[in-house]
Amino acid sequence: MVDRKWKIFSQRSNRKDMKAIKATFRGGIHPPAFKYLTQNKPIKNASLPSRVVIPLSQHIGAPAQPIVQIGNKVRAGTKIGAAAGKVSANVHSSISGQVKDIKNFFHPAEGKSLSIIIESDGKDEKEFLKIGENADLFSTDEIKEIIASAGIVGLGGAGFPTAVKLSPPKKVEYFILNAAECEPYLTTDNRLILEKTEEIIKGMKLAMKVLGVKKGYIGIEDNKKDAIKRLSHFQSLEIEIKVLKAKYPQGGERELIEAILKRRVPPKGLPYEVGVVVNNVATIFAIYEAVYLRKPLYERITTFSGDALRQAENLRVRIGTPLKELTKECKGFKETPSGVIMGGPMMGLAQQSLEVPLVKGTSGVLFLKHSRWARRKNEMKEENPCLHCGKCVEACPVDLNPSLISLATQKQKWNVAKELNVDNCIECGACEYICPAERRLMDMIKEGKKVTGFKPQAAGKKKKNFKQDQELKLLS
Ligand code: SF4
Ligand code: SF4
Known part of the structure; x- marks a missing residue:
């Protein structure tokens, strides 16, 4: 329940404060956002894929070890790969059906990697985490264990195992919810905030409980007015919204910490060294789903956008679905794309095949005609001499x-x-x-x-x- 006094105070002052306070970091650029293509598109369920290819390496750290064999029956949520070490993550089936193969297959970042191929039985049976019913009574260790069991990793693209991130070697003071989503085109976090605000606040409180921090910030750019309005209903003394100037790379952890707390993470250092842990919106939503709904991470929300697509969408997709199947959800192509980028256009990875599967860290897939980004990602151009413009x-x-x-x-x-x-x-x-x-x-x-x-x-x-x-x- 929102603190009543705070609600009255924030209703009076929020609009003015949010206009006045636009924190930011040093440097950065202002690329065109192209968010209008999907920012008003509600999240839509993609059709159940007939086949998924689930890589055992979708995170930073050791790849998971396969724990199923060819011929095994699985359900959506069945653990098929076990974390292999401290920095690693479990992997789950995203559909119900049968394991058809375990072999090297296309991977969006690694070229090829060991993957489990599952064919759907069309039933979409589910397997949930075996945990207690009353989520509000879980201890911090139990929550961490659930996050690890669910195979949650940083869904902004970094892929760092979240249970490890929420166990910093020293006590931190603050938690920051990264709602900046500064990469052009991407709107998954924005849609999640608009459609699942309460769930995200609950997820954020879980992360704060695990870390033992009393203060959390939500860092969000000033170009997401509807999301700011939604979040402002949940502002309290414990959770504060920081409206940031829209600028790339505002969503980088270091930049976010600098903008909100004026603390600089040392080069090669980590945020906990300045007393902070940062998670993005999609990761926090996955935490909510695991703890409150007992759901392992087998699907995610992804933006499909770009001028080569007939219809841009924000889709809830099963992990492991090949891109080829997902383009059908967007009514195919207007024109053959000259560039396919997984992630945002600034830091995303160019893809050479539509057979590549969507993985946990895929926040967006862009199909671009002849944009500057498509050229940069695909063409080896002749180097021009530096103009020393600075x-x-x-x-x-x-x-x-x-x-x-x-x-x-x-x-x-x-x-x-x-x-x-x-x-x-x-x-x-x-x-x-x-x-x-x-x-x-x-x-x-x-x-x-x-x-x-x-x-x-x-x-x-x-x-x-x-x-x-x-x-x-x-x-x-
Ligand atoms: S890519 Fe590296 S060198 Fe270039 S602006 Fe970013 S941090 Fe600086
Ligand atoms: S021309 Fe040279 S100085 Fe100017 S932005 Fe390019 S590399 Fe930097």
């Missing part, structure tokens, strides 16, 4: 010099790239997006991270005015 430096949210780093990696000066802190890059793509010379900065920066990460070299003593010195050397 726009990439201005845009970088972690204070890097992408121009210099890219020049260093191009010339294979790995020590220089390391000195320029290439490994602090969060791969947000803001620098590449803003670059007027259309340089493929991300490829060069990723290469630098890979090489310097695998082969740490003595970077030498840091000189005074290092950047200027190197700039002269690199540009000569």
